[in-house]
Amino acid sequence: MPMGYVATTALFAWCTFFAVVAPRRPRPLATLSFWFGLGLNEVPFVGIYVLAASTALAGAQGDLDSAEAKVTVAVAAVATVGLAVSAWRGLRTDQVVVRALEQGLGTGWRVRVRVPLRRRRPWARILLLPAPVRRLTCGGSPTSATGTPGAGISSTCTAAATRRRTRRS
Structure with a gap:
Protein backbone atom coordinates (compact mmCIF):
# COMPACT_ATOMS: atom_id res chain seq x y z
CA MET A 1 0.00 0.00 0.00
CA PRO A 2 1.49 3.40 -1.01
CA MET A 3 1.57 5.30 2.29
CA GLY A 4 2.97 8.50 0.77
CA TYR A 5 0.13 8.61 -1.72
CA VAL A 6 -2.42 7.92 1.00
CA ALA A 7 -1.00 10.67 3.24
CA THR A 8 -0.86 13.22 0.42
CA THR A 9 -4.39 12.44 -0.72
CA ALA A 10 -5.75 12.52 2.84
CA LEU A 11 -4.14 15.90 3.54
CA PHE A 12 -5.44 17.44 0.33
CA ALA A 19 -12.14 25.06 1.47
CA VAL A 20 -15.43 24.03 -0.15
CA VAL A 21 -17.91 23.00 2.54
CA ALA A 22 -17.22 25.17 5.62
CA PRO A 23 -19.64 23.38 7.98
CA ARG A 24 -21.24 25.11 10.97
CA ARG A 25 -19.05 24.77 14.00
CA PRO A 26 -17.93 26.50 17.22
CA ARG A 27 -15.47 29.42 16.96
CA PRO A 28 -12.22 27.49 17.68
CA LEU A 29 -13.06 24.89 15.04
CA ALA A 30 -14.07 27.66 12.63
CA THR A 31 -10.64 29.24 12.99
CA LEU A 32 -8.95 25.91 12.48
CA SER A 33 -11.03 25.10 9.40
CA PHE A 34 -10.30 28.56 7.98
CA TRP A 35 -6.56 27.92 8.14
CA PHE A 36 -6.92 24.40 6.70
CA GLY A 37 -8.94 25.61 3.72
CA LEU A 38 -7.14 28.89 3.04
CA GLY A 39 -4.29 27.70 0.81
CA LEU A 57 3.56 8.64 -9.65
CA ALA A 58 1.77 5.93 -7.70
CA GLY A 59 0.41 4.51 -10.95
CA ALA A 60 3.83 4.55 -12.61
CA GLN A 61 5.27 2.65 -9.66
CA GLY A 62 2.50 0.05 -9.89
CA ASP A 63 1.09 0.86 -6.45
CA LEU A 64 -2.55 1.28 -7.50
CA ASP A 65 -3.42 -2.41 -7.73
CA SER A 66 -4.64 -2.97 -4.16
CA ALA A 67 -8.17 -2.26 -2.95
CA GLU A 68 -6.91 0.38 -0.49
CA ALA A 69 -5.12 2.21 -3.29
CA LYS A 70 -8.28 2.20 -5.40
CA VAL A 71 -10.19 3.76 -2.50
CA THR A 72 -7.44 6.38 -2.25
CA VAL A 73 -7.77 7.12 -5.98
CA ALA A 74 -11.52 7.59 -5.48
CA VAL A 75 -10.84 10.01 -2.59
CA ALA A 76 -8.35 11.89 -4.80
CA ALA A 77 -10.99 12.12 -7.54
CA VAL A 78 -13.56 13.52 -5.10
CA ALA A 79 -10.98 16.01 -3.80
CA THR A 80 -10.20 17.05 -7.38
CA VAL A 81 -13.90 17.68 -8.01
CA GLY A 82 -14.01 19.76 -4.82
CA LEU A 83 -11.00 21.78 -5.98
CA LEU A 91 -13.99 32.54 -11.41
CA ARG A 92 -17.35 34.07 -10.55
CA THR A 93 -15.94 36.66 -8.14
CA ASP A 94 -14.93 39.18 -10.81
CA GLN A 95 -18.58 39.60 -11.83
CA VAL A 96 -19.55 40.31 -8.24
CA VAL A 97 -16.78 42.90 -7.87
CA VAL A 98 -17.76 44.64 -11.13
CA ARG A 99 -21.40 44.81 -10.01
CA ALA A 100 -20.38 46.23 -6.63
CA LEU A 101 -18.19 48.87 -8.28
CA GLU A 102 -21.02 49.81 -10.64
CA GLN A 103 -23.40 50.20 -7.71
CA GLY A 104 -20.95 52.25 -5.66
CA LEU A 105 -19.24 54.33 -8.36
CA GLY A 106 -21.83 54.40 -11.14
CA THR A 107 -21.95 52.69 -14.50
CA GLY A 108 -19.18 54.78 -16.10
CA TRP A 109 -16.53 54.03 -13.49
CA ARG A 110 -14.16 52.36 -15.98
CA VAL A 111 -13.87 55.58 -17.99
CA ARG A 112 -12.89 57.60 -14.90
CA VAL A 113 -10.25 55.14 -13.73
CA ARG A 114 -6.83 56.20 -14.97
CA VAL A 115 -5.11 52.87 -14.26
CA PRO A 116 -5.39 50.35 -17.10
CA LEU A 117 -7.44 47.35 -16.01
CA ARG A 118 -7.21 43.86 -17.45
CA ARG A 119 -10.14 42.84 -19.57
CA ARG A 120 -9.17 39.16 -19.62
CA ARG A 121 -7.50 36.84 -17.16
CA PRO A 122 -3.85 35.86 -17.70
CA TRP A 123 -4.66 32.14 -17.96
CA ALA A 124 -1.11 31.03 -18.76
CA ARG A 125 0.23 32.69 -15.61
CA ILE A 126 -2.64 31.41 -13.46
CA LEU A 127 -2.29 27.81 -14.60
CA LEU A 128 1.45 27.54 -15.09
CA LEU A 129 2.87 29.92 -12.47
CA PRO A 130 0.34 30.32 -9.65
CA ALA A 131 2.88 31.55 -7.08
CA PRO A 132 3.64 35.27 -6.96
CA VAL A 133 6.90 36.31 -8.56
CA ARG A 134 8.97 39.02 -6.92
CA ARG A 135 10.31 41.80 -9.06
CA LEU A 136 14.03 42.23 -9.09
CA THR A 137 13.95 45.89 -8.08
CA CYS A 138 14.81 47.49 -4.78
CA GLY A 139 11.72 48.60 -2.92
CA GLY A 140 13.39 50.30 0.05
CA SER A 141 13.02 53.98 0.70
CA PRO A 142 16.17 56.12 0.73
CA THR A 143 15.49 57.24 4.31
CA SER A 144 14.48 55.18 7.30
CA ALA A 145 11.62 55.86 9.71
CA THR A 146 14.06 57.77 11.93
CA GLY A 147 15.02 60.07 9.07
CA THR A 148 18.54 58.71 8.63
CA PRO A 149 19.46 58.94 4.93
CA GLY A 150 20.28 55.59 3.37
CA ALA A 151 19.22 53.52 6.38
CA GLY A 152 15.93 52.44 4.77
CA ILE A 153 17.61 50.64 1.87
CA SER A 154 18.31 47.00 2.50
CA SER A 155 21.83 45.68 2.22
CA THR A 156 20.90 43.50 -0.76
CA CYS A 157 19.61 46.52 -2.67
CA THR A 158 22.73 48.47 -1.78
CA ALA A 159 24.93 45.59 -2.93
CA ALA A 160 22.97 45.31 -6.17
CA ALA A 161 23.28 49.03 -6.81
CA THR A 162 27.05 48.86 -6.11
CA ARG A 163 27.43 46.00 -8.59
CA ARG A 164 25.53 47.93 -11.26
CA ARG A 165 27.76 50.98 -10.74
CA THR A 166 30.96 48.94 -10.96
CA ARG A 167 29.83 47.22 -14.15
CA ARG A 168 29.12 50.56 -15.83
CA SER A 169 32.57 51.96 -15.14
Whole structure:
Protein backbone atom coordinates (compact mmCIF):
# COMPACT_ATOMS: atom_id res chain seq x y z
CA MET A 1 0.00 0.00 0.00
CA PRO A 2 1.49 3.40 -1.01
CA MET A 3 1.57 5.30 2.29
CA GLY A 4 2.97 8.50 0.77
CA TYR A 5 0.13 8.61 -1.72
CA VAL A 6 -2.42 7.92 1.00
CA ALA A 7 -1.00 10.67 3.24
CA THR A 8 -0.86 13.22 0.42
CA THR A 9 -4.39 12.44 -0.72
CA ALA A 10 -5.75 12.52 2.84
CA LEU A 11 -4.14 15.90 3.54
CA PHE A 12 -5.44 17.44 0.33
CA ALA A 13 -8.92 15.93 0.78
CA TRP A 14 -9.06 17.30 4.35
CA CYS A 15 -8.05 20.80 3.24
CA THR A 16 -10.38 20.67 0.22
CA PHE A 17 -13.29 19.79 2.48
CA PHE A 18 -12.75 22.92 4.55
CA ALA A 19 -12.14 25.06 1.47
CA VAL A 20 -15.43 24.03 -0.15
CA VAL A 21 -17.91 23.00 2.54
CA ALA A 22 -17.22 25.17 5.62
CA PRO A 23 -19.64 23.38 7.98
CA ARG A 24 -21.24 25.11 10.97
CA ARG A 25 -19.05 24.77 14.00
CA PRO A 26 -17.93 26.50 17.22
CA ARG A 27 -15.47 29.42 16.96
CA PRO A 28 -12.22 27.49 17.68
CA LEU A 29 -13.06 24.89 15.04
CA ALA A 30 -14.07 27.66 12.63
CA THR A 31 -10.64 29.24 12.99
CA LEU A 32 -8.95 25.91 12.48
CA SER A 33 -11.03 25.10 9.40
CA PHE A 34 -10.30 28.56 7.98
CA TRP A 35 -6.56 27.92 8.14
CA PHE A 36 -6.92 24.40 6.70
CA GLY A 37 -8.94 25.61 3.72
CA LEU A 38 -7.14 28.89 3.04
CA GLY A 39 -4.29 27.70 0.81
CA LEU A 40 -6.29 25.44 -1.47
CA ASN A 41 -9.13 27.92 -1.70
CA GLU A 42 -6.75 30.57 -3.04
CA VAL A 43 -4.89 28.39 -5.56
CA PRO A 44 -6.99 25.29 -6.22
CA PHE A 45 -5.04 24.53 -9.41
CA VAL A 46 -1.97 23.72 -7.33
CA GLY A 47 -3.97 21.14 -5.39
CA ILE A 48 -5.24 19.61 -8.61
CA TYR A 49 -1.68 19.44 -9.96
CA VAL A 50 -0.34 17.81 -6.78
CA LEU A 51 -3.12 15.23 -6.67
CA ALA A 52 -2.68 14.42 -10.37
CA ALA A 53 1.10 14.17 -10.02
CA SER A 54 0.95 11.95 -6.94
CA THR A 55 -1.65 9.69 -8.59
CA ALA A 56 0.48 9.46 -11.73
CA LEU A 57 3.56 8.64 -9.65
CA ALA A 58 1.77 5.93 -7.70
CA GLY A 59 0.41 4.51 -10.95
CA ALA A 60 3.83 4.55 -12.61
CA GLN A 61 5.27 2.65 -9.66
CA GLY A 62 2.50 0.05 -9.89
CA ASP A 63 1.09 0.86 -6.45
CA LEU A 64 -2.55 1.28 -7.50
CA ASP A 65 -3.42 -2.41 -7.73
CA SER A 66 -4.64 -2.97 -4.16
CA ALA A 67 -8.17 -2.26 -2.95
CA GLU A 68 -6.91 0.38 -0.49
CA ALA A 69 -5.12 2.21 -3.29
CA LYS A 70 -8.28 2.20 -5.40
CA VAL A 71 -10.19 3.76 -2.50
CA THR A 72 -7.44 6.38 -2.25
CA VAL A 73 -7.77 7.12 -5.98
CA ALA A 74 -11.52 7.59 -5.48
CA VAL A 75 -10.84 10.01 -2.59
CA ALA A 76 -8.35 11.89 -4.80
CA ALA A 77 -10.99 12.12 -7.54
CA VAL A 78 -13.56 13.52 -5.10
CA ALA A 79 -10.98 16.01 -3.80
CA THR A 80 -10.20 17.05 -7.38
CA VAL A 81 -13.90 17.68 -8.01
CA GLY A 82 -14.01 19.76 -4.82
CA LEU A 83 -11.00 21.78 -5.98
CA ALA A 84 -12.69 22.32 -9.35
CA VAL A 85 -15.75 23.66 -7.49
CA SER A 86 -13.48 26.00 -5.54
CA ALA A 87 -11.87 27.22 -8.79
CA TRP A 88 -15.30 27.74 -10.36
CA ARG A 89 -16.40 29.83 -7.37
CA GLY A 90 -13.26 31.91 -7.73
CA LEU A 91 -13.99 32.54 -11.41
CA ARG A 92 -17.35 34.07 -10.55
CA THR A 93 -15.94 36.66 -8.14
CA ASP A 94 -14.93 39.18 -10.81
CA GLN A 95 -18.58 39.60 -11.83
CA VAL A 96 -19.55 40.31 -8.24
CA VAL A 97 -16.78 42.90 -7.87
CA VAL A 98 -17.76 44.64 -11.13
CA ARG A 99 -21.40 44.81 -10.01
CA ALA A 100 -20.38 46.23 -6.63
CA LEU A 101 -18.19 48.87 -8.28
CA GLU A 102 -21.02 49.81 -10.64
CA GLN A 103 -23.40 50.20 -7.71
CA GLY A 104 -20.95 52.25 -5.66
CA LEU A 105 -19.24 54.33 -8.36
CA GLY A 106 -21.83 54.40 -11.14
CA THR A 107 -21.95 52.69 -14.50
CA GLY A 108 -19.18 54.78 -16.10
CA TRP A 109 -16.53 54.03 -13.49
CA ARG A 110 -14.16 52.36 -15.98
CA VAL A 111 -13.87 55.58 -17.99
CA ARG A 112 -12.89 57.60 -14.90
CA VAL A 113 -10.25 55.14 -13.73
CA ARG A 114 -6.83 56.20 -14.97
CA VAL A 115 -5.11 52.87 -14.26
CA PRO A 116 -5.39 50.35 -17.10
CA LEU A 117 -7.44 47.35 -16.01
CA ARG A 118 -7.21 43.86 -17.45
CA ARG A 119 -10.14 42.84 -19.57
CA ARG A 120 -9.17 39.16 -19.62
CA ARG A 121 -7.50 36.84 -17.16
CA PRO A 122 -3.85 35.86 -17.70
CA TRP A 123 -4.66 32.14 -17.96
CA ALA A 124 -1.11 31.03 -18.76
CA ARG A 125 0.23 32.69 -15.61
CA ILE A 126 -2.64 31.41 -13.46
CA LEU A 127 -2.29 27.81 -14.60
CA LEU A 128 1.45 27.54 -15.09
CA LEU A 129 2.87 29.92 -12.47
CA PRO A 130 0.34 30.32 -9.65
CA ALA A 131 2.88 31.55 -7.08
CA PRO A 132 3.64 35.27 -6.96
CA VAL A 133 6.90 36.31 -8.56
CA ARG A 134 8.97 39.02 -6.92
CA ARG A 135 10.31 41.80 -9.06
CA LEU A 136 14.03 42.23 -9.09
CA THR A 137 13.95 45.89 -8.08
CA CYS A 138 14.81 47.49 -4.78
CA GLY A 139 11.72 48.60 -2.92
CA GLY A 140 13.39 50.30 0.05
CA SER A 141 13.02 53.98 0.70
CA PRO A 142 16.17 56.12 0.73
CA THR A 143 15.49 57.24 4.31
CA SER A 144 14.48 55.18 7.30
CA ALA A 145 11.62 55.86 9.71
CA THR A 146 14.06 57.77 11.93
CA GLY A 147 15.02 60.07 9.07
CA THR A 148 18.54 58.71 8.63
CA PRO A 149 19.46 58.94 4.93
CA GLY A 150 20.28 55.59 3.37
CA ALA A 151 19.22 53.52 6.38
CA GLY A 152 15.93 52.44 4.77
CA ILE A 153 17.61 50.64 1.87
CA SER A 154 18.31 47.00 2.50
CA SER A 155 21.83 45.68 2.22
CA THR A 156 20.90 43.50 -0.76
CA CYS A 157 19.61 46.52 -2.67
CA THR A 158 22.73 48.47 -1.78
CA ALA A 159 24.93 45.59 -2.93
CA ALA A 160 22.97 45.31 -6.17
CA ALA A 161 23.28 49.03 -6.81
CA THR A 162 27.05 48.86 -6.11
CA ARG A 163 27.43 46.00 -8.59
CA ARG A 164 25.53 47.93 -11.26
CA ARG A 165 27.76 50.98 -10.74
CA THR A 166 30.96 48.94 -10.96
CA ARG A 167 29.83 47.22 -14.15
CA ARG A 168 29.12 50.56 -15.83
CA SER A 169 32.57 51.96 -15.14
